[in-house]
Amino acid sequence: MxxxxxxxxxxxxxxxHGAVYVALEQAVRAAGGQPGAGDIQRWMGADKREAIAALLALPETDASLVGGVGRSAADASLVEATFADFRARLDHLYRERPPAxxxxxxxxxxxxxxxxxxxxxxxxxxxxxxxxxxxxxxxxxxxxxxxxxxxxxxxxxxxxxxxxxxxxxxxxxxxxxxxxxxxxxxxxxxxxxxxxxxxxxxxxxxxxxxxxxxxxxxxxxxxxxxxxxxxxxxxxxxxx
Missing domain, CATH: 3.40.50.1000 (HAD superfamily/HAD-like)
Known part of the structure; x- marks a missing residue:
């Protein structure tokens, strides 16, 4: 037991209805990334900030921390802006087709x-x-x-x-x-x-x-x- x-x-x-990954791909593309279906799949279940940073191919540095990963201040700002966009897109998708x-x-x-x-x-x-x-x-x-x-x-x-x-x-x-x-x-x-x-x-x-x-x-x-x-x-x- x-x-x-x-x-x-x-x-x-x-x-x-897969809204999380639709919103994630849309937000990353809007930020300049070019993720394929396989790229999104590899980050299923992950911390969304960590996924965004990886999908945008941002390099690690010894600067600020985002999702536990060292990033420059500019890259940290980009991750946060993309995450905010992801959340807005997800909220819109949830309102269009509510989860159950x-x-x-x-x-x-x-x-x-x-x-x-x-x-x-x-x-x-x-x-x-x-x-x-x-x-x-x-x-x-x-x-x-x-x-x-x-x-x-x-x-x-x-x-x-x-x-x-x-x-x-x-x-x-x-x-x-x-x-x-x-x-x-x-x-x-x-x-x-x-x-x-x-x-x-x-x-x-x-x-x-x-x-x-x-x-x-x-x-x-x-x-x-x-x-x-x-x-x-x-x-x-x-x-x-």
């Missing part, structure tokens, strides 16, 4: 928590973006045990720090009793780097089983809705 499920948001628990829980996810979260499993979400979004998204979903109260954003830790995925922070917030001490699930290779890398007992890839995002399966994992599932079954908890959360 596990004590904590640590789950990604976009593409894992929430259907947001993926099928079966609310029921799966309820079943996990009913069985005594803590549920935490982690994300490459900052706190402001995430708080608005959770409020829109109705997940800001009574649905989760913890929420960890990239600006809560020293480095985003594939570093394991968001997972460790979720453990700290929920009082879980053993990484072997933690399940990590996500739809990107960085989600799986973070879970492995944390030493999680379960590292689960889900196929509700932009990667198929072949692409996601190349990264070390313990299980591949169609989606988070299948986690209760994996854990032997697949009876209804509120049986009649």
């Amino acid at each position: 596990i004590d904590l499920a640590v789950l990604d948001i976009a593409g894992t628990t929430v259907e947001e 829980p993926l099928p079966g996810v609310p029921e799966a979260l309820a079943r996990l928590r009913e069985a005594g499993v803590k549920v935490a979400l982690t994300t490459g979004f900052d706190r402001d973006v995430t708080s608005g998204l959770l409020k829109h979903l109705g997940w800001d109260e009574g649905v989760l045990d913890a929420m960890v954003c990239v600006d809560d830790v020293a480095a985003g995925r594939p570093a394991p720090y968001m997972i460790f922070r979720a453990m700290e917030l929920t009082g879980v001490r053993s990484t072997e009793r933690v399940l990590v699930a996500g739809d990107t290779t960085r989600d799986l890398e973070a879970g492995t780097n944390a030493g999680a007992g379960y590292v689960v890839g889900v196929l509700t995002g932009g990667l198929d089983a072949v692409a996601l399966g190349r990264t070390r994992h313990t299980h591949l599932l169609p989606g988070v809705a299948d986690l209760p079954s994996l854990l032997g908890l697949d009876r209804p959360a509120h049986p009649k």
Whole structure:
């Protein structure tokens, strides 16, 4: 049995129609970058400022810090301006096509928590973006045990720090009793780097089983809705 499920948001628990990566590509192109589809894919699940800096091919220096990476003042300013543009574009896309829980996810979260499993979400979004998204979903109260954003830790995925922070917030001490699930290779890398007992890839995002399966994992599932079954908890959360 596990004590904590640590789950990604976009593409894992929430259907947001790829808006994050559309907005990211648009913002980077508007700032002068020329990312291809493969470039965007490589930065799925990452800290968005870190992704922007990499996609703009900005050199590292010993100057200011942006997303934990040394950059010149001019480059730091460009990253921040591009990030602000990304957030504005994402907000517009969300208003045009609101995000929603993926099928079966609310029921799966309820079943996990009913069985005594803590549920935490982690994300490459900052706190402001995430708080608005959770409020829109109705997940800001009574649905989760913890929420960890990239600006809560020293480095985003594939570093394991968001997972460790979720453990700290929920009082879980053993990484072997933690399940990590996500739809990107960085989600799986973070879970492995944390030493999680379960590292689960889900196929509700932009990667198929072949692409996601190349990264070390313990299980591949169609989606988070299948986690209760994996854990032997697949009876209804509120049986009649």
